Amino acid sequence: xxxxxxxxxxxxxxxxxxxxxxxxxxxxxxxxxxxxxxxxxxxxxxxxxxxxxxxxxxxxxxxxxxxxxxxxxxxxxxxxxxxxxxxxxxxxxxxxxxxxxxxxxxxxxxxxxxxxxxxxxxxxxxxxxxxxxxxxxxxxxxxxxxxxxxxxxxxxxxxxxxxxxxxxxxxxxxxxxxxxxxxxxxxxxxxxxxxxxxxxxxxxxxxxxxxxxxxxxxxxxxxxxxxxxxx
Numbered sequence: 001x002x003x004x005x006x007x008x009x010x011x012x013x014x015x016x017x018x019x020x021x022x023x024x025x026x027x028x029x030x031x032x033x034x035x036x037x038x039x040x041x042x043x044x045x046x047x048x049x050x051x052x053x054x055x056x057x058x059x060x061x062x063x064x065x066x067x068x069x070x071x072x073x074x075x076x077x078x079x080x081x082x083x084x085x086x087x088x089x090x091x092x093x094x095x096x097x098x099x100x101x102x103x104x105x106x107x108x109x110x111x112x113x114x115x116x117x118x119x120x121x122x123x124x125x126x127x128x129x130x131x132x133x134x135x136x137x138x139x140x141x142x143x144x145x146x147x148x149x150x151x152x153x154x155x156x157x158x159x160x161x162x163x164x165x166x167x168x169x170x171x172x173x174x175x176x177x178x179x180x181x182x183x184x185x186x187x188x189x190x191x192x193x194x195x196x197x198x199x200x201x202x203x204x205x206x207x208x209x210x211x212x213x214x215x216x217x218x219x220x221x222x223x224x225x226x227x228x229x230x231x
Contacts (some may be wrong), residue, residue: 022045023045024044024045024046027041027045039126039129039130041122042122043108043109043110043118043122044105044108044109044122044125045109046105046106046108046109046111047106047109047111048106048111049100049102049106052102052105052106053102055105063101063102069101072101072128073101075128075131075132075135076096076101076104076124076128077096078128078131079124079125079127079128079131080095080096080124082127082131083123083124083127089120089123090120091120091124092117092120094107094114094117095107095117095120095121095124096124104121104124104125105121105125107121108121108122108124108125155186156190159187159190159191159192162174162190162191162192163190163191166191166193171193171194171216171220172191172192172193172194173192173193173194173195173196173212173216174187174192174194174195174196175196175197175198175209176195176196176197176198177197177198179197194212194216196208196209196212
């Protein structure tokens with residue numbers, strides 16, 4: 001078993017209070033702590049194309065890559081066809097076939113005119129989200145790679161991002177359903193500061209995450225900056 005993580009230095013990035021957070025950040029924290037899903041969001045909060053590009057990049061989509069754009073447009077077409085045929089939704093053309101895919105996200109955020117399309121843009125994006133994950137799951141069964149190897153690749157990518165956060169001085173807490181000693185040891189070896197087992201809590205799915213966050217934010221003591229030391 002790996003040794004206990006060392007004391008964290010104060011973060012190199014500024015802490016943001018609740019008063020400083022925007023709608024998107026507050027909604028993200030709420031869903032995380034309550035165990036919700038992006039499907040539960042009632043609107044997005046993008047204000048400019050650059051923010052959409054960043055969001056898509058986190059999901060490994062690059063609109064400058066024609067293959068990625070074609071993939072997203074194919075998912076969009078499936079979502080629109082499903083809503084029109086299954087539920088009789090009237091999906092406006094600016095939503096069904098936007099000139100720039102970023103506009104779909106901006107419409108869902110109310111940052112593009114006409115704002116009357118915000119609700120249907122949100123519905124379309126939710127269906128796209130489901131289709132993307134269903135097709136990815138189906139592809140998993142047809143991909144000539146062992147699921148354990150794929151999971152290992154994903155794990156390493158996540159932990160590399162965690163290392164970036166750790167370098168910035170932020171605590172990295174791994175939440176996993178695995179209690180295998182080798183998995184726990186590997187997470188600590190890759191830079192995690194704490195390892196939590198997923199557990200059911202009748203008070204709410206995210207209660208134990210809130211308790212963990214409270215420890216790191218309110219109870220954990222870090223080494224003071226050199227200039228604040230009394231000597």
